[in-house]
Amino acid sequence: MAAQEKLDLPDAKPKANAQGVTVVTQNIVLPTQTQNYEDVTPKAEAEKARALFTEANAKFEDRQLPEALELYQQAYAMWPHPRILFNMGVTMAMMSRPLEAANMFKIVLEYGPDPVEMHRYKEAQEKYLELMGTLSVLTMKCTQEGTKIYVDGGLLAMCPFQKSVTLTGGRHLVTANQDGFIPLSEDIFLPPGVVAEKSVQLNKFEQGIRYKTVERYSMKWPIIGAVAAAVLMGSGGYMMYSGRAQIDELQAEIEGIVA
Structure with missing residues (x-):
């Protein structure tokens, strides 16, 4: 088998910055060649496929591309x-x-x-390189058992896995979900002609709730400080009553969150 060949794209333009990957x-x-082709198709089937192949070539020459492709597919089903x-x-x-x-x-090249x-x-080889210059390869990695990863709405795989997918260059949507975890929805940008990777790890709902709770406390504590200062400065019965009411309200809210 031929050694793996690594080539730069001809006349490659500077790549835009990737996002999220x-x-x-x-x-x-x-x-590279990974398999040898063995023709095991019965002769009668191969002859039928050749007839379809010839008809498809005629359609192709007339630029009737959808019809040509359909005939090629029929021929390949008989004779791969x-x-x-x-x-x-x-x-x-x-x-x-x-x-x-x-x-x-890619499949043609893998047969040698x-x-x-x-x-x-x-x-x-030339056509593959030309086409891949407009596409991107994204390798997704996930070790979190049971998490489902989607790319542009289609299920890629369930974790754990490492899998590569070829996509058009540009923006794509990566989502992930699992019961008991905070879902992920992220826009990414893949510059054409690059190989990129992305790892996914979801957080449990408890982690998100704890974060939100701390954030709410940090907003409320200044109120307590202001009320206490007013009381210490002797601002009168009304301020003391108002401050006490705010403290009681805050305490009830905190107990409701923590409970």
């Missing part, structure tokens, strides 16, 4: 050959579907050059 690298790593995946990737890229197109080329021939393999 840690950028690990601004380099794109080409997928990397050559069909390559054409699917080209079609998806022309249809402005970069996430899916990049994934097609033999099934698609070297010139297409190199073209797949």
Whole structure:
């Protein structure tokens, strides 16, 4: 298998600052060969797939891209050959579907050059790098048992896990929840062409309540101080009565919170 190749994006522009994530690298790593292709499709099925493949190519030449893609998908269902995946990737890229197109080329590259021939393999590398220059890879990390992590409303996984997902560059919404914990909802910004990571750890509700309680105390204590000062200065019966009423009210509120 080929050694892992690490390339800078050609003519890369300065990256915008990421938000809510840690950028690990601004380099794109080409997928390497991880498996060998074995053609186990029965001959009759392969012939049907070839007919669909030829029809799809004609649709592609006529720029009937949705029809071509549908035929490629039908052909691939009968005969899962990397050559069909390559054409699917080209079609998806022309249809402005970069996430899916990049994934097609990734699979092609993981099979190595033999099934698609070297010139297409190199073209797949170029197209993969070009597409990934508009996308970002986000690695989510979570060790908190039972917490569910969502990205843009879709469930990514349940913790504990470490998982990478390819996303379009730009803003995304990361949410997380678990019974008994304060939910997380955070907007993040991923500059195009970067690999970033984010860790998630939720706080228990008790921690949040304790924080709020301390905050309320800190707002009330100056009232007690002012009342006590007024009493000590002999401001009269009305001030003493008013101050006592405020103290009683505060004490009742504190007891209600702590109870």
